[in-house]
Amino acid sequence: MTVVSNSINGSLKSVQVFTSGTAATYTKPANIRNILVECLGGGGGGGGVTCLAGAFASSAGGGGAGGYCRRLITSAAGTYTYTVGPGGAGGTSFSVNGSAGTATTFSGGTMSAGGGAGGGSSAAFSVAVASGSGGAGGSSSGGDINFTGQAGTIGVIYSTAVAFGGIGGSSHYGANGVATASAANTVAGTTAVANSGSGGGGASGTNSGTSASGGAGGSGLIIVYEYS
Numbered sequence: 001m002t003v004v005s006n007s008i009n010g011s012l013k014s015v016q017v018f019t020s021g022t023a024a025t026y027t028k029p030a031n032i033r034n035i036l037v038e039c040l041g042g043g044g045g046g047g048g049v050t051c052l053a054g055a056f057a058s059s060a061g062g063g064g065a066g067g068y069c070r071r072l073i074t075s076a077a078g079t080y081t082y083t084v085g086p087g088g089a090g091g092t093s094f095s096v097n098g099s100a101g102t103a104t105t106f107s108g109g110t111m112s113a114g115g116g117a118g119g120g121s122s123a124a125f126s127v128a129v130a131s132g133s134g135g136a137g138g139s140s141s142g143g144d145i146n147f148t149g150q151a152g153t154i155g156v157i158y159s160t161a162v163a164f165g166g167i168g169g170s171s172h173y174g175a176n177g178v179a180t181a182s183a184a185n186t187v188a189g190t191t192a193v194a195n196s197g198s199g200g201g202g203a204s205g206t207n208s209g210t211s212a213s214g215g216a217g218g219s220g221l222i223i224v225y226e227y228s
Helices: none
Strands: 012-018 024-027 034-040 057-059 068-073 079-083 104-106 111-113 145-147 156-159 162-165 179-181 185-187 204-206 221-227
Touching: 012 024, 034 104, 034 111, 057 156, 057 162, 068 111, 104 221, 162 204, 179 185, 179 204
Parallel strands: none
Antiparallel strands: 012 221, 024 079, 034 068, 034 221, 057 204, 068 145, 079 104, 104 111, 156 162, 162 179, 185 204
């Protein structure tokens, strides 16, 4: 076990939350000495499907959640550069996997919460099978605490009438995306909660000659706690 010990003299004065920004600038308020920074990477998008009419089913994988890191910065500098990573788009059809989320960084990349990988797409099958692969969770570095995001789950076909899209990975701060399908239907994957860093759900379908898109991953987040 690693113990990180940093004393903070003073009290919490303010909190800033950043939900977007690329190479943007954080400016420390004048009365602040120490900051506690949390970074969450963008989630990966769910995979897409193309299902055939007749006795066929498709099920794509869910996207992985973004990584998370936290760091106490004592005697903080006046400004830091940051980027909040957006979530990945869902795949639009078979052979189109979900896109990976983008890393969230603070202080020019000293802290980095990686984006989750996209879920795998799915072709049409006439038998029960595990189909589209789940996306891996994003890794993190540069924090006192560094977590890897939860992976998305695989898409599963139980029969040619029942298929479930993969569940997106759940992040440190939010809910994931999930999708189900019924007979003669194609269902898009659900989109993850905004700024949750969670993965999007995989699309699925049965007995349908159409394509469906995976859900988009949730964008990342930065929270800065400011101490006097």
